[in-house]
Amino acid sequence: MPRLWFRAKRYGWGWTPVTIEGWLVIAGFVAVILASTVAFVHRTRAGAGVGFATILFAVWILLLTGALVTICWMTGERPRWRWGKD
Numbered sequence: 001m002p003r004l005w006f007r008a009k010r011y012g013w014g015w016t017p018v019t020i021e022g023w024l025v026i027a028g029f030v031a032v033i034l035a036s037t038v039a040f041v042h043r044t045r046a047g048a049g050v051g052f053a054t055i056l057f058a059v060w061i062l063l064l065t066g067a068l069v070t071i072c073w074m075t076g077e078r079p080r081w082r083w084g085k086d
Contacts, residue, residue, distance in 0.1 A: 004077055005021045005076060008076065008077040015076045025072075036060055
């Protein structure tokens, strides 16, 4: 079995990173979100269409989040609702 990058959370549903690869994925996700936010703010302050920029930003965030969930799903334990130790 390959080494898991993400382990299922002990409480609730989801994952937590457990290897350097997992932490790098999370760090990359946060960095891209921050850079996208800065670009969005700059674009709206520059006078671009706020409505279109907002829709574009929301779609971009949804795509990034979908990519993160896909990576976690492929490289982590299968998630399920948990309530403490199994």
